[in-house]
Amino acid sequence: MTGWHASDHLVARYADGCLPEADAWSLEKHLESCGGCALRVSRAVRATAAGPALDGIREKILADVRGAVPARVPEAVPPAHGPVPGAPDPARPAGSPVRTRPRVYRWPSAGPGAVRLLWALGPAVRGAWLPAVLLVAVGAVALAHGGGIANARPWLLALAPVVPVAGVALSYGPHADPMHEITAATPSAGLRLVLTRTAAVLAVSLPLLTLAGALLPSAGAPNAAAWLLPGLALTLASLALAGYVGLRTATAVTGGGWLCAVLGPVLTAPGGLTDELGERLSRYLDGAPAQGGWAAAAVLCAALLAARRPAFHFLEKS
Structure with missing residues (x-):
């Protein structure tokens, strides 16, 4: 806890929901360690139109908790020096009641930082997407070394750039998060949360798929890390386009x-599918011009994403 406290104007703007996202996030972080400001914010929110609804939710939660808590069992409080249990206490007059105190039940809980991190990552590291990434990576290695397929790397490189894109699609929205309506209503929602979950998707898929590609025989295909810039550019392009048409689209x-x-061109080519795929991927991924083009595309998409940042406050609201 520091010497800084939230001003009345800041508290009022937070309660009305008109505080900018960065300021709201900073205030929420301060409330984790300042009971006085938390009390003031609570009173300000109760004074708004949302107060009666929040009171109803609070009473419902307290009623459910009371029904789940076991009955309190009183236990005798021994004196400071602790006489033998069951022996009469000479300091207590005969016939006076024994002092008792309720048994306190402590429920295990994670700290605020852990709760915030798990909430932010959310569906990005669970659900069907993570097993799918493992299936692609492990399946490619198994086919190459166990199935005797010496040219499996081109197929992995063809699929790898769309894996993080699919992870982004499955990480944000009512189709992916059962608590999305609550999440989307918080000041931390919007682009900040989308980027947090995108970072979680990239942190899992990039090293895993790159390692899998390194374990596969090259057979004339591009190197195992050649897909990283295309994958990043496609992910940023998806986020930038989401500001216009929505994340899934x-x-x-x-x-x-x-x-x-x-x-598409590979499936209609007259020659071998894998050879044609390797040649096409070499044109798309190999060499400084191709990688420079993907890097420029990533920078352009990042700039467009920053320009469309306000649109993410309304992304996947329903």
Whole structure:
């Protein structure tokens, strides 16, 4: 706890819901360690139109908790020097009641930092997406070394850029998070939460798929890390486009566009599928011009994403 405390104007703006996102996040962090400011904010929120609804929710939660807490069992409080249990206490007059205190039940709980982190990551590191990433990575290695397929790397490199895009689509929205309505109403929602979950998706998929690609035979395919910039550019493009058409539609456009551009011509080629795929991926991924183009695309998409930041306050609200 520091010497700084929230001003009345700041508390009033927070209660009305018109405080900017960064200021609201800073105030919430301060409330974790300042009981006085937390009490003032609570009173200010109760004075708004949301007060009666919050009171009803509070009473319902307290009623459920009271029904779940076991009955309190009184236990005798021994004197400071503790006489033998069951022996009469010479300091207590005969016939006076024994002093008792209720048994205190402590429920295990995580700290505020752990709760905030788990809430922020949310569905990005659970659900069907994480097993799918493991299936792609482990399956490719198993096919190459156990199935005798010497040219599995091109197929992994073709699928790898859309894996984080799919993870982004599955990490934010009512289809992915059962608590999305509550999450979307908090000051920390919007682009901040989307980027947090996107970072969690990238932190899992990038090293895992790159390691899997390194374990596969090259067979003339691009190197195992050649897909990283394209994957990042497609992810940023999905986020930038989401400000216009929504997250799921944006990821379907970018991920589907990549698969059509890479796999479409290969499926209609007269020669071998894998050889044709390796040549096409080499044109898309190998060399400084190709990687420089993907880097420029990533920077451009990041700039567009920053410009569309206000749109994320209304993203996937329903």
